[in-house]
Amino acid sequence: MERDNHQEGEAQGVKICDSPSESNPPADTLATSLSLLGNHMFPDPVERNDGTTVVKEEPADLHLSDVTAQEQSLDAEHVSNQVKKLETEAAENSECQNNESTETTERGTEDAAIDNDQSDSGEFVVTMLAKAKLEEQGIGVKGRSSPLLEAGTQESPAFMSHRDEDVTADSWRQHRKHVFVLSEAGKPIYSRYGSEEALSSTMGVMMALVSFVQSSDNIIRSVYSEEHTVVFLQKGPLVLVCVSSSRQSEQQLRGELLYVYYQIISMLTQASISRIFEHKKNYDLRRLLAGSEKILDGLLNLVDSDPSFLLAAIHCLPLASSLRDSLSQILQKAITPNLVFSILIAKNQLLTIVQEKTVIEDTRLEPADVHLLLNLIGASSAFQAGEIWTPICLPLFNPDCYFYAYISYLDPPECTVCLLLLSTDKEAFYAVAECKRKIEEAMVAQNSLSLIAKAQSYSVSQVGVSDLRHFMYKPFDVPDNYRQLTQFTSPEMEAPYSSEGEKMRLLDLYRYMHSRIHSTSRPLKLIYHVAERETLLAWVTSKFELYTCFSPLVTKACAITAITKLLRWIKKEEDRLFIRYPPKYSTTPNPSKSSRGGKSDQQDSTDNGFLSLL
Amino acid sequence: MGENLPRVPGGAQLHSDTLHGPVRTLRVKMVILGSSGVGKSSLALRFVRDEFKNPSPTVGCAYLTRVVHLSDVTLRFEIWDTAGQEKYHSVTPLYYRGAHAALVVYDISKRETFVRAQVWLKELEKQYIPGSTVMCLVGNKGDLDQERQISVQEGQALASDRSLFFTETSVLSGDQISELLLGIAHRVYECIGGQQGGLSEWKETPLIDLHHRDTFTPFASCCKVGP
Numbered sequence: 001m002e003r004d005n006h007q008e009g010e011a012q013g014v015k016i017c018d019s020p021s022e023s024n025p026p027a028d029t030l031a032t033s034l035s036l037l038g039n040h041m042f043p044d045p046v047e048r049n050d051g052t053t054v055v056k057e058e059p060a061d062l063h064l065s066d067v068t069a070q071e072q073s074l075d076a077e078h079v080s081n082q083v084k085k086l087e088t089e090a091a092e093n094s095e096c097q098n099n100e101s102t103e104t105t106e107r108g109t110e111d112a113a114i115d116n117d118q119s120d121s122g123e124f125v126v127t128m129l130a131k132a133k134l135e136e137q138g139i140g141v142k143g144r145s146s147p148l149l150e151a152g153t154q155e156s157p158a159f160m161s162h163r164d165e166d167v168t169a170d171s172w173r174q175h176r177k178h179v180f181v182l183s184e185a186g187k188p189i190y191s192r193y194g195s196e197e198a199l200s201s202t203m204g205v206m207m208a209l210v211s212f213v214q215s216s217d218n219i220i221r222s223v224y225s226e227e228h229t230v231v232f233l234q235k236g237p238l239v240l241v242c243v244s245s246s247r248q249s250e251q252q253l254r255g256e257l258l259y260v261y262y263q264i265i266s267m268l269t270q271a272s273i274s275r276i277f278e279h280k281k282n283y284d285l286r287r288l289l290a291g292s293e294k295i296l297d298g299l300l301n302l303v304d305s306d307p308s309f310l311l312a313a314i315h316c317l318p319l320a321s322s323l324r325d326s327l328s329q330i331l332q333k334a335i336t337p338n339l340v341f342s343i344l345i346a347k348n349q350l351l352t353i354v355q356e357k358t359v360i361e362d363t364r365l366e367p368a369d370v371h372l373l374l375n376l377i378g379a380s381s382a383f384q385a386g387e388i389w390t391p392i393c394l395p396l397f398n399p400d401c402y403f404y405a406y407i408s409y410l411d412p413p414e415c416t417v418c419l420l421l422l423s424t425d426k427e428a429f430y431a432v433a434e435c436k437r438k439i440e441e442a443m444v445a446q447n448s449l450s451l452i453a454k455a456q457s458y459s460v461s462q463v464g465v466s467d468l469r470h471f472m473y474k475p476f477d478v479p480d481n482y483r484q485l486t487q488f489t490s491p492e493m494e495a496p497y498s499s500e501g502e503k504m505r506l507l508d509l510y511r512y513m514h515s516r517i518h519s520t521s522r523p524l525k526l527i528y529h530v531a532e533r534e535t536l537l538a539w540v541t542s543k544f545e546l547y548t549c550f551s552p553l554v555t556k557a558c559a560i561t562a563i564t565k566l567l568r569w570i571k572k573e574e575d576r577l578f579i580r581y582p583p584k585y586s587t588t589p590n591p592s593k594s595s596r597g598g599k600s601d602q603q604d605s606t607d608n609g610f611l612s613l614l
Numbered sequence: 615m616g617e618n619l620p621r622v623p624g625g626a627q628l629h630s631d632t633l634h635g636p637v638r639t640l641r642v643k644m645v646i647l648g649s650s651g652v653g654k655s656s657l658a659l660r661f662v663r664d665e666f667k668n669p670s671p672t673v674g675c676a677y678l679t680r681v682v683h684l685s686d687v688t689l690r691f692e693i694w695d696t697a698g699q700e701k702y703h704s705v706t707p708l709y710y711r712g713a714h715a716a717l718v719v720y721d722i723s724k725r726e727t728f729v730r731a732q733v734w735l736k737e738l739e740k741q742y743i744p745g746s747t748v749m750c751l752v753g754n755k756g757d758l759d760q761e762r763q764i765s766v767q768e769g770q771a772l773a774s775d776r777s778l779f780f781t782e783t784s785v786l787s788g789d790q791i792s793e794l795l796l797g798i799a800h801r802v803y804e805c806i807g808g809q810q811g812g813l814s815e816w817k818e819t820p821l822i823d824l825h826h827r828d829t830f831t832p833f834a835s836c837c838k839v840g841p
Contacts, residue, residue, distance in 0.1 A: 288701040291671030390674020
């Protein structure tokens with residue numbers, strides 16, 4: 001294989017060396033090598049770039065001059081076909097909103113002609129990413145680093161990421177979903193797989209893409225290829241990028257990126273991140289996130305495996321309402337000034353949540369904030385060692401302020417039942433720890449722990465509807481329970497969905513149904529979807545959102561009857577399946593005479609909207 | 615490695631007084647500081663349960679307790695195991711304010727953690743009133759002797775320079791851990807115990823204290839003291 005002499009600086013010629021190698025090549029088996037022209041147009045490396053679609057908010061005129069600047073700074077010279085995934089042949093042209101990209105698709109294989117008139121953003125994407133990959137392999141422009149890339153390749157920080165996956169390996173490229181976080185200066189902040197260090201040039205290129213599109217007053221949103229969707233999300237000084245082959249909708253992927261952003265905010269607050277980057281544009285945020293990679297990893301694993309994130313709702317552990325009430329009362333009694341939330345968790349699911357009355361009157365606790373808390377607890381085994389006191393921000397509650405979280409397991413050494421107390425006072429550790437002792441004492445007195453230990457999720461067979469294999473039911477907020485935490489209920493995933501692979505397949509089907517229901521261009525209310533091995537029915541009304549999975553032989557009429565039965569069953573069981581009336585307490589200096597006054601008001605309204613349709 | 619550890623006076627009689635009597639229990643607030651990944655949480659876990667497991671990075675600050683019996687007094691160590699991560703540094707002063715004992719830990723195989731330890735020492739000196747805090751420099755990961763970047767002498771020199779207690783430990787093997795805790799216990803009791811308002815008395819609450827239950831068990835580790 002042949003390469004240009006890349007020390008030549010701004011290469012003036014184009015040379016494509018196409019070797020037959022198809023599989024992801026190591027450095028020496030690179031199929032393609034591509035040099036940039038002075039005018040920055042890339043000839044097509046054999047039908048490779050022709051399908052990349054860049055979706056932007058509106059069609060943009062990409063001026064040659066803009067590209068010029070970018071490319072010179074990036075100094076790209078070689079393209080590896082590793083990036084093929086990002087480009088490959090014809091992606092759905094229907095999705096194509098970019099004239100320029102479309103044009104590329106029409107380019108012939110042999111068309112090595114240089115288009116001087118306009119730049120090709122699709123190619124630009126591909127080439128830039130390819131360049132980055134080459135550098136990572138050590139065959140890029142060694143020893144020469146562009147100003148743009150420099151930002152990402154400065155000296156390594158003292159702490160190394162624990163991820164030492166080889167970013168040049170095949171396996172790295174085959175991950176289903178990559179997530180990258182970088183700063184506006186192109187500095188790597190987080191990568192789900194592989195070390196940020198090794199990916200610094202890739203991230204530099206991602207930033208180049210973002211700023212390139214930005215320079216023409218536009219925002220890059222996504223890039224589609226046949227196999228991958230690349231989604232961009234810019235939040236303040238952070239840029240989040242997802243490269244997914246999961247076939248999820250752009251909207252869903254963006255939602256997941258938002259979760260990643262929120263998790264970062266929950267550790268640092270939005271205000272401090274803005275402050276840091278205002279002060280120093282090329283700050284290495286990994287300094288502050290060091291040690292938190294596991295929390296982000298854990299979040300992304302949860303996002304992939306737990307439908308709570310998809311539905312933006314909380315899954316609570318089914319519990320006899322009398323037991324749940326008694327637990328709530330225990331929490332209600334153990335209070336101290338400035339305590340705002342008391343949350344009891346078992347097996348990573350919510351048992352009960354008690355809220356400070358006045359705080360919650362203004363704002364309600366968003367499911368996303370609870371997800372972040374649950375993830376924090378699940379991702380850190382360190383909590384099992386002792387009592388934790390840590391600042392934490394609930395980004396949807398208030399992205400700029402910290403709460404102080406007291407976290408302790410109530411059943412060592414098993415560590416399944418976890419108490420989380422949130423205070424606004426950072427000095428309150430001893431007072432809050434004292435609340436925990438009261439709670440512990442009361443729970444021992446009532447034998448709560450052993451009762452909680454018996455609680456478990458339910459089987460779909462309890463519904464008593466044959467052919468029904470699984471479902472997810474999310475009642476909507478209605479005025480009656482306006483302040484209620486958004487929840488959903490779902491049985492265990494049982495055979496045939498007991499293996500990890502099958503679970504994921506079912507979730508993927510749900511994700512697909514969800515994306516159709518929530519499609520921005522053509523939302524649907526009811527979908528009856530006959531898949532290969534099952535039949536799914538999704539239904540959204542003003543009262544609920546429901547996803548059901550049936551055996552493949554079910555008929556439409558059967559499915560409808562089954563759903564009617566299912567909805568009746570949920571109605572009957574709702575006290576057990578949901579936290580119906582989140583109790584409150586008052587820890588403000590001037591407490592109202594009855595902290596449960598609000599609750600009884602609410603209880604008068606018996607129908608909280610479940611199934612009034614029936 | 616333990617040659618730098620001052621001998622614990624009367625160490626042998628430590629465990630003989632556990633069985634009886636109304637011995638006063640005093641609270642000792644101890645904070646563990648140092649860079650990320652030097653083994654602070656592991657050290658705390660050794661103190662408390664004499665266990666070792668590879669922990670996740672600490673979130674915020676972990677609070678653990680351990681009771682140490684000396685000949686005429688019982689000390690209840692309230693250990694604040696801080697996160698080494700920089701994002702928590704703004705809140706760390708909360709934890710070390712009013713501490714009776716401060717352990718600054720570094721990793722003998724990583725020079726930058728030693729440099730960072732000196733920063734922590736400076737920071738602590740700003741806060742503490744001489745004589746009210748027993749400070750201790752701990753070179754951890756003694757098991758990584760092969761990769762050592764900080765010699766024993768260097769650590770010792772820094773400690774003597776600032777008249778700190780110094781030791782090298784290995785949380786992996788458990789080497790010098792109980793000696794360290796006992797050494798601190800004695801120093802704290804000698805230096806602060808006698809002072810007016812030095813150590814407050816711990817009143818056992820009638821509540822069930824799971825941590826207390828936990829922390830009582832690993833007493834065996836104390837008995838290992840001695841040659």
